[in-house]
Amino acid sequence: MKALVTGAAGFIGSTLSESLLQHGYEVKGVDCFTRHYDEETKRANLAVAMRDEHYEFLELDLSRADLGTAVDNVDVVFHLAAQPGIRGSWDRRFAEYVQHNILATQRLLEECVGSAIGRFVYASSSSVYGDHAEYPVLEEQLPRPHSPYGVTKLAGEQLCGVYDENFGVPTVALRYFTVYGPRQRPDMAIHRVIESVIAGERFELFGTGDQIRDFTFVGDVVRATRLAAEVPRDTAATVMNIGGGSAVKMNELLEMIGVSLGRPVKVARLAEQAGDVRRTEASIERARAMLGWKPEVDLQAGIAAQVEWHLRRRDGR
Numbered sequence: 001m002k003a004l005v006t007g008a009a010g011f012i013g014s015t016l017s018e019s020l021l022q023h024g025y026e027v028k029g030v031d032c033f034t035r036h037y038d039e040e041t042k043r044a045n046l047a048v049a050m051r052d053e054h055y056e057f058l059e060l061d062l063s064r065a066d067l068g069t070a071v072d073n074v075d076v077v078f079h080l081a082a083q084p085g086i087r088g089s090w091d092r093r094f095a096e097y098v099q100h101n102i103l104a105t106q107r108l109l110e111e112c113v114g115s116a117i118g119r120f121v122y123a124s125s126s127s128v129y130g131d132h133a134e135y136p137v138l139e140e141q142l143p144r145p146h147s148p149y150g151v152t153k154l155a156g157e158q159l160c161g162v163y164d165e166n167f168g169v170p171t172v173a174l175r176y177f178t179v180y181g182p183r184q185r186p187d188m189a190i191h192r193v194i195e196s197v198i199a200g201e202r203f204e205l206f207g208t209g210d211q212i213r214d215f216t217f218v219g220d221v222v223r224a225t226r227l228a229a230e231v232p233r234d235t236a237a238t239v240m241n242i243g244g245g246s247a248v249k250m251n252e253l254l255e256m257i258g259v260s261l262g263r264p265v266k267v268a269r270l271a272e273q274a275g276d277v278r279r280t281e282a283s284i285e286r287a288r289a290m291l292g293w294k295p296e297v298d299l300q301a302g303i304a305a306q307v308e309w310h311l312r313r314r315d316g317r
């Protein structure tokens with residue numbers, strides 16, 4: 001099997017690529033090193049896969065480049081390339097979200113029309129939901145994004161549906177819920193908390209800390225993503241929540257990280273940010289039924305793995 005992984009130098013894309021290689025896939029990785037965070041970190045993410053003879057890497061921007069041969073001889077597309085981050089998606093910066101999340105997705109789907117692709121797996125997000133009256137959220141609930149980022153991720157998901165219905169591109173959209181673990185993006189909360197404790201600085205917490213997040217370990221996300229390409233597809237249910245089953249308040253999370261590092265987290269409390277939702281919590285019954293998937297790494301074990309990664313990185317190991 002040959003897989004195309006977009007966003008291959010990113011947090012999840014690089015971890016997915018390595019897992020696919022371990023499962024016998026040939027992998028073509030694509031990334032354009034957007035400046036959302038530094039290129040050096042992304043190059044380091046790629047290092048393990050690059051040493052594998054079954055891995056090839058193409059530096060190209062899906063929103064602009066000629067994609068002529070991108071999906072040639074590819075059996076499965078895993079489309080993870082995106083401009084992530086909720087708080088940065090306001091004002092003029094929205095243009096980048098449109099470019100990398102909507103336009104890039106549409107261009108890649110267009111390339112898949114008439115190709116031999118067996119599955120197109122799209123990395124969607126819990127941010128398509130916004131705030132709801134009832135939790136855990138089910139896939140049937142009406143998406144009501146609360147941020148411009150969520151709007152663009154939902155647009156990408158809907159483009160998948162449009163190309164599926166009109167041209168038979170076999171898409172599956174996975175709504176990931178706050179992913180964490182080794183290589184987590186430097187703008188994400190757990191990464192920032194751990195780095196602030198190691199540096200002896202205060203962690204800047206937005207809001208009261210009572211907001212709830214469903215944290216999902218990257219290894220679990222990667223397994224669900226691979227399975228979404230491998231199991232038979234139910235065309236009536238091509239959208240799935242991928243949540244970790246560890247919905248906790250931010251304040252509880254801070255305590256857990258403090259325990260893991262053996263030092264309490266010092267917090268500077270700041271105002272809630274526009275775009276942040278009160279709560280995310282996934283119903284994962286559909287993924288359980290369709291993929292035979294459930295999360296395996298609990299939050300304490302996942303945090304320990306991420307802490308270990310931060311410490312190793314600091315030591316240059």
Ligand SMILES: NC(=O)c1ccc[n+]([C@@H]2O[C@H](COP(=O)([O-])OP(=O)(O)OC[C@H]3O[C@@H](n4cnc5c(N)ncnc54)[C@H](O)[C@@H]3O)[C@@H](O)[C@H]2O)c1
Pocket residue numbers: 006007008009010011012013030031032033034035036042060061062063064079080081082083084099100104123124125126153175176177178179180185
């Ligand atoms: N990390 C999470 O908690 C989370 C949650 C929900 C959904 N997601 C989705 O999962 C995917 C991966 O997220 P991540 O956290 O690994 O982000 P990331 O920023 O680490 O990785 C995304 C990669 O895509 C690349 N990219 C962006 N635009 C591109 C383009 N036009 N052409 C080629 N490459 C491009 C970037 O350079 C980056 O390396 C994204 O689609 C994101 O929206 C992530």
